[in-house]
Amino acid sequence: MTANTVVGVPAETAGGERRVALVPKVVERLRAKNISVVVEPGAGSAALIPDDAYVHSGATLGDPWSADVVVKVAVPTDAEVARLRTGAVFIGFLAPLTQPERATALRAAGVTAFAMESIPRISRAQSMDALSSQANVAGYRAALLAAEHLTRFFPMLTTAAGTVPPAKVLVLGVGVAGLQALATARRLGAHTTGYDVRPEVADQVRSVGAQWLDLGIEATGSGGYARALTDDERAEQQRQLAKAITGFDAVITTAQVPGRTAPTLVTAEAVTGMRAGSVVVDLAGESGGNCELTTPGAVVVEHAVTIASPLNLPATMPEHASELYARNVAALLELLVDKDGALSLDFTDEVVAGACVTGQEV
Amino acid sequence: MTANTVVGVPAETAGGERRVALVPKVVERLRAKNISVVVEPGAGSAALIPDDAYVHSGATLGDPWSADVVVKVAVPTDAEVARLRTGAVFIGFLAPLTQPERATALRAAGVTAFAMESIPRISRAQSMDALSSQANVAGYRAALLAAEHLTRFFPMLTTAAGTVPPAKVLVLGVGVAGLQALATARRLGAHTTGYDVRPEVADQVRSVGAQWLDLGIEATGSGGYARALTDDERAEQQRQLAKAITGFDAVITTAQVPGRTAPTLVTAEAVTGMRAGSVVVDLAGESGGNCELTTPGAVVVEHAVTIASPLNLPATMPEHASELYARNVAALLELLVDKDGALSLDFTDEVVAGACVTGQEV
Known part of the structure; x- marks a missing residue:
């Protein structure tokens, strides 16, 4: 069975940002769901997670920006938004309350974006609650x-x-x-x-x-x-x-x-x-x-x-902060694919609809 | 009753040394034994202990180097040794094993010096064990x-x-x-x-x-x-x-x-x-x-x-490190004075003799 969705993990570029959106353990979990992962070389280095560890977990090293879904930690810059292809899905922190222009830019780029901050605070979505996991850290x-x-x-x-x-x-x-x-x-x-x-x-x-x-x-x-x-x-x-x-x-x-x-x-x-x-x-x-x-x-x-x-x-505690964040992202990703690992966005699901900040058209 | 012994507390000069040899609480304890304390202005500032706190505890601010006994934390520099008056007593870390020339210089200056490292490791002297108190920190x-x-x-x-x-x-x-x-x-x-x-x-x-x-x-x-x-x-x-x-x-x-x-x-x-x-x-x-x-x-x-x-x-934890050290120093000081607070060095006492690194003549 070939993977039906490719997820890209770029290196974070914000000053002081040592986290990374996926860690090797969570790559393994996604691989088991028939999702492929492409990691930018060095994406884990500030978290002291070597490229080798990603490769051993089943990821490939390469360009994350051409993937079907790009997952990030920090709010993307204009340059990063410009690298997303039309029709792509983006998942990450997007500061929807303080930087609403980010969602506008992503929508204009033809991207379907999910903000980790906008995931509804209901019990079914607790495993996706990145605000809580990072607040714990x-x-x-x-x-x-x-x-x-x-x-x-x-x-x-x-x-x-x-x-x-x-x-x-x-x-x-x-x-x-x-x-x-x-x-x-x-x-x-x-x-x-x-x-x-x-x-x-x-x-x-x-x-x-x-x-x-x-x-x-x-x-x-x-x-x-x-x-x-x-x-x-x-x-x-x-x-x-x-x-x-x-x-x-x-x-x-x-x-x-x-x-x-x-x-x-x-x-x-x-x-x-x-x-x-x-x-x-x-x-x-x-x-x-x-x-x-x-x-x-x-x-x-x-x-x-x-x-x-x-x-x-x-x-400042990048491995475990990244690991918890990656689990939150993976829980959301698993909601966005069907049982074969193909993207399948169901906007009748209140979690999917609530987290999406770019409108519901793919 | 006037104080019989004056103890001077200089500001430490070594790079990164934020400790100070006495803290206000221990000044009070010494005052109760009829020992006076003169603190160099700013001696506690790197430990975030204000001059005021010393004054409230009964110390005076002034020149610590003319005191009967000078107490320090870090091994004294040549310049510091030169400021000690002949006949003075010095108490502090002296690195007797690695810097034996310090004791030689103090002896040449007519100073009776006690090294905190040389206090015998016997139960009666446990309260003076600065190596242990600082190792705890x-x-x-x-x-x-x-x-x-x-x-x-x-x-x-x-x-x-x-x-x-x-x-x-x-x-x-x-x-x-x-x-x-x-x-x-x-x-x-x-x-x-x-x-x-x-x-x-x-x-x-x-x-x-x-x-x-x-x-x-x-x-x-x-x-x-x-x-x-x-x-x-x-x-x-x-x-x-x-x-x-x-x-x-x-x-x-x-x-x-x-x-x-x-x-x-x-x-x-x-x-x-x-x-x-x-x-x-x-x-x-x-x-x-x-x-x-x-x-x-x-x-x-x-x-x-x-x-x-x-x-x-x-x-890096200067208040409590200083407080524990000051208690060790005070315990030794109390052994060096009589019940009226006057200096009285008894070199037949194995702790006094053992800690002294400049020979036993005053």
Whole structure:
């Protein structure tokens, strides 16, 4: 039986992007479904995945852009869109809320594009949820980063010269990334506390061994996200957080609202109230940051507090971030082919229709 | 009652040295023993300990070099030795085995110098054991560094898109640093294994949840250290380790012999046998490294394996490293003063005599 669909995997070109859209293990899985994979030479090298590993898994090395389906991680550039052939299918992150012109360009190029961000958040599509899989990586790396920048231990340490107490870690915004940050900090031996404006996540916070910080401000929104606070609520929240924060060695912030500027949770004044040597890790840098003193993409020291705002944390752990992403992509791909591995786009399927950002004509 | 002894704390001058010999908490402890402390302005700044904190703890800011006792972390430079007054006491790391000329210079300057490395390893002096306290920090940071450089998760992760297995971490050389590296890696969720040529540490390895790797080569030496292996034993060890290492995601090496070049445990060939994306953290870089492909002080990628060999890891977590060190120094200081806080060097005390590297005349 010959393969009916060819999937191309280009090397990523964005600065700092070390991920790759498919990994060898997932190539094997697709080969078993009669899907062929063409990998651009060196596509895995920033993730330390050698070309050989792809070849051993059944991929061929070559030009990925002439494939039936091109799969990518980072939003494609104009030059990349220009390399897609008319009639091709594209799968990747497409930032539909903040860069809608990407979908427009792909449609104009005659490409049928699926945005990983647009996959409906229904249980059948959980295995395709790349936002969650990458947030898991980001939360884990955020906790490691806090430990790296803290001038103190996370765990309690008992030595012949006495004891040092465990670090106290506060996570603001407890979605997937926040929960993983709490779990990781706790693993490392820190005392952990979680805060969110959605009271329904309190049980999840407790389930990873953390305390729940209740400031009495509730703002549950739709789709699992929080609604925007009113100006009064925000001011009250900032005031109360400034007080609460003084007791923590590390604060990890993850509050983002899709398509909007991130809310300020940690004011400049709150930072001045923190103990010297403490750390803020701000995961919302890409949308402006949750801390008023954040410089997105940089590590700065203000009032003897280290404020780190890494961009694209998942790319700092590229093999597993890529592996999880590749599984998400593969789950979507499997929905787009028939049992012989031939492309068969069924736009009556709400996942297929929901993820497509270029309209439903092939 | 006025203070009888003045202790001076200079700012450290060595590149990358972020520690400081006393921290505010320990200043308080010394003040209670009628010992005064003069801190050079900015001495704590690289550790993010502000001058204010020293002042609040009862220290004064000023010239530390005219004090009765000068306490430092890093081995003093010629310029620093020249600033010590005749009759002064000096306490700090002095590298007596590798830089014996330091003790000679201090003796010539009329200084009575105590080397933290020379404190006898007896139970009464455990609270002064700075080699152990700093090795604890180094081991913790080494595990964090391995997690940082690994392209994969340390913990097992279960997501809607499937599971990733926990990382496998091997620690070669299980002294204080190695044990703490094992404990930290295990905390983070890795499967851990320890190896040493001293079979008596197997139980300690198991006590931190790690497996014991037995290669059948035993080389217990004196003072808790291993003896040097014969050439044949070394070759056999390298051959067996090269085989064992292929199964691990991260290898942390800590094998050092005081005053000698570090043994090669991980050959270049062993690195080529490791899976792409794996990590070696070599803590023996300062004495040449345990891995043949190590570049001391650098992070290199060879055969798709990341090899990191940080120098002076304790300095990367400066507040707690300084605090533990300061407690070690304070315990020694308390042995050097009488109940009124006046200097009183009793060279019939084996700890005082053992730590002194400039002869016993004051």
